[in-house]
Amino acid sequence: MAGQLILGLSILVGLHEWGHMFAAKMFGMRVEKYFIGFPPKIWSIQKGETEYGIGAIPLGGFVKISGMIDESMDTDAMNKDPQPWEFRSKPAWQRLIVMLGGIIVNVIVGVIIFIVIAYNEGEKILSKEEVNKYGIIAGDLAQQIGLRTGDKIIKVNGKSFSDFNEVISSDVFLGSNSSYTVDRAGEEIDIDIPNNFIEKLSDPEEKGNFIRPAMPFKIGELSPGAPAQKAGLKVGDKIVSINSAPIRFYTELQAQLPPLKGQVAKIGIDRAGQQQIIDVKVSDEGTIGIGAENLLVFTTINYTLGQAMQEGTKNAFAVVFNNIKGFGKIFRGEVSASKALSGPIGIARMFGGVWDWARFWHLTGLLSMVLAFMNALPIPALDGGHAVILSYEIISGRKPSDTFLENAQKVGMVLLLGLMAFAIFNDVWKAVF
Known part of the structure; x- marks a missing residue:
């Protein structure tokens, strides 16, 4: 469960930060560090001007671009004269593209994943x-x-x-x-x-x-050594009654068995058109050990590649629109934030305890679009907050002071840390209570 979440987030965070790094290097900015995970450092390697590494805390990552006020709060370097390779010396439009690079990559990755899923699996x-x-x-x-x-x-x-x-x-x-x-x-x-x-x-x-x-159902599988198998039930049998009470649907079977814990039940079956009664001892858990096949x-x-591209793109952006609608319900007071928001524990539970590649990639695609949306929020310290400030600079022609940017970064970090603490505490609360 946790392993799937860490793998999925590592892929997405690595690609997100790569988007920032690629755009920065494209415009001649110096990228000092590229890390998946937060400190303390587990491993790193220096290649050229950039240190590539892995941090011990897997739920995130970062790039350190020279001349940029970010979560590192390296304000000493900002007191020196701007250098040609620094973020702050580049035109505002280039800095805006750098800040949007991670979001763009997450959107592209999410769309591609949903397209591949639509093409491979179609739609049931x-x-x-x-x-x-x-x-x-x-x-x-x-x-x-x-x-x-x-x-x-x-x-x-x-x-x-x-x-x-x-x-x-x-x-x-x-x-x-x-x-x-x-x-x-x-x-x-x-x-x-x-x-x-x-x-x-x-x-x-x-x-x-x-x-x-x-x-309506028939027996799709039998658990080895379970009561149903011992009594002689077979895959393909249709259960039509328990102790003379008619059974049509699987939910009826599920409701009838628990009161018969430890007892012998007379189960009526239809086997290839032949009716018969078989005595089955119900387990102490109220089950007989069958898997149901939906009738x-x-x-x-099945989608062509062109249709899958259309369907996958629609499904990917539906994640974003649903998040917008969800936040709208929170702000209107129709839904409480404690019920609507999940942190890493809640997300890990979505992956489940059994490794399922189809579910893994679907949830990874969903998380990619969610990360893009969350990072686009106009909160200082997030990419969206930086983008708002840079857009203001482009439109007004005036660059905010370094002091303003530093203070905005501090406020944003407090907000983000508070939100993260709330999400984790909320997960623990829901798990315990």
Whole structure:
């Protein structure tokens, strides 16, 4: 889990800082240091004017460009006359490109990752017709807003949909005044979604407790030595009853087993059209050791390279737009920052405890776009803060004083350190409580 996060961030931070370094060297600026990770130093090598190295703290990195006021706060050098190779001696437009170099690289990397994912994996769609064969399973959160198990969703925000992902998309939960229209026993009912509903969905304890399609199933796998295998159940069997109670969906099986812990259950199965009853002893954990194979029909859309470029770019920038919408909800007071923001611990949990390359690259692409967005925020000490100041200089023709830049950097560092401390404390709080 932590290893995946460190690898992903190391790749992204390394490329981000390379973007700054490449732009700086392109304009003849001297780059003194290029480090992945923060001090203390683990390893470094000197090549030409630049020291390349790795720091012990992996959640970040930096480049040290001569003549630039940055997080190193090397103000002594700023008291000397500007030299031709220094950042401060270059035209404002060149300095602006240097400051935007990391953001640009992160955007390019994020877009490329999403394009490759779209090209290699395509898109799996569960159609409206397939979802509404059996309707939805409504969890506790869904029931709180008025949804019921068996409802058939026919509209999202007043419009029809073609893929179940549209029903649970960020547009629904990050938007305002969203709603579902459902068919409940032949009657159309509108269900309003509260504007702060995303806060409840972001609670780790409520994960997966909203809606999902009712899933008919058959046994897809058997755990070796588990009760199901010992009793003679086979891959491909359809479980149709437990102790004479009918079973149609996997959620019904999951609900029926826990009360039977340690007992022998009479499980009715359909095996190639033949009905039979098999006695299975339920484990003390309330399971029988099977994996379910979903019998709903998914449609896979395969993209050409051109289509993947369009789809991947759209998916990459959707990450940025969702972050903007999310911050909007925080500022409007619809969502609390403690529920919406995650630090390194929360992000590491997203990667999961098992290495999955598909998930790794998807999350790395997502993080690349998030890093680009966060660095673009107009906060002193971030690239976006520097860009705002340089844009002012370009437009006004007046360069802010070094004293102003130093003070702005200090304020920005305090804000960033405070935000980082809040995010880490928030992660620990959510994990413990």
